[in-house]
Amino acid sequence: MQVQLPDFTMAYEISGEGRPLVFIHGYPLNRTLWDSQVSGLSDVAHVLAPDLRGHGESTATSGTYTMDLLADDVNNFLDAVGITQPIILCGLSMGGYVTFAFYRKYKSRLAGLILAATRAGADSDEAKANRQKAAATAREQGASAIASSMLPKMLAPKTYESKPDLVVHARGMMESTSVDGMVGDLLGMKDRPDSTLTLAEIDLPTLILHGADDQLIPATEAQAMHTAIKNSKLHLLPDAGHLISLEQPVLFNEAVRGFMGTS
Numbered sequence: 577m578q579v580q581l582p583d584f585t586m587a588y589e590i591s592g593e594g595r596p597l598v599f600i601h602g603y604p605l606n607r608t609l610w611d612s613q614v615s616g617l618s619d620v621a622h623v624l625a626p627d628l629r630g631h632g633e634s635t636a637t638s639g640t641y642t643m644d645l646l647a648d649d650v651n652n653f654l655d656a657v658g659i660t661q662p663i664i665l666c667g668l669s670m671g672g673y674v675t676f677a678f679y680r681k682y683k684s685r686l687a688g689l690i691l692a693a694t695r696a697g698a699d700s701d702e703a704k705a706n707r708q709k710a711a712a713t714a715r716e717q718g719a720s721a722i723a724s725s726m727l728p729k730m731l732a733p734k735t736y737e738s739k740p741d742l743v744v745h746a747r748g749m750m751e752s753t754s755v756d757g758m759v760g761d762l763l764g765m766k767d768r769p770d771s772t773l774t775l776a777e778i779d780l781p782t783l784i785l786h787g788a789d790d791q792l793i794p795a796t797e798a799q800a801m802h803t804a805i806k807n808s809k810l811h812l813l814p815d816a817g818h819l820i821s822l823e824q825p826v827l828f829n830e831a832v833r834g835f836m837g838t839s
């Protein structure tokens with residue numbers, strides 16, 4: 577499905593009925609990150625999974641994709657598809673950064689949060705410099721160079737041998753991301769605000785999901801968010817790296833089902 581937003585066309589998946597459950601993918605990925613959730617949670621929720629601008633089948637714009645801009649896109653998407661009921665918003669990694677921005681801007685639209693494989697802090701100076709280098713690599717060498725450099729850290733070490741189809745899927749998502757999308761994300765993530773102070777303010781039901789073997793964002797980040805967000809629930813998923821929705825779809829969906837039942 578596709579919908580026209582003010583400055584780009586957004587592609588999305590939709591399934592099920594009931595409480596809206598909106599999934600936001602990370603960098604440099606797309607909505608197929610959520611294939612198992614779109615099919616596996618449609619009996620308990622109205623599942624929506626958009627491609628962010630510049631990703632998957634959504635069209636790209638040039639310039640910096642600030643986390644606020646991407647949160648505005650999610651807000652416009654909800655309006656465009658007629659969602660008026662409070663949603664549960666699930667963001668993975670950069671999708672989590674967008675979730676924090678959405679919380680600050682559009683809290684009244686939210687019934688709950690799911691923070692997946694993400695962190696609250698801003699980039700260190702070293703991380704900012706690495707974002708600039710990656711943006712130059714994307715511009716000069718294209719998406720496949722970024723895919724090759726990120727692929728070895730995207731999944732749990734064991735997953736590369738046990739689930740070769742996921743390795744192909746992860747590479748395919750990254751290679752199909754537009755260069756404008758990659759650069760836009762990198763510049764936006766580089767200057768994203770520190771959300772640590774937001775954690776203490778969060779008073780919505782919150783589920784934190786993280787892979788025990790995440791090589792990109794260590795599980796200690798999830799533990800820190802759990803400590804700071806009152807009444808949050810934390811599930812560490814075994815044998816899972818950064819792409820937990822793909823690496824542990826059954827455990828991921830079970831945790832979300834349990835959360836939906838209580839929020």
Ligand code: MLT
Nearest residue numbers: 602603668669670671792
């Ligand atoms: C992501 O998966 O969205 C990114 O790895 C997040 C980041 O680079 O900070």
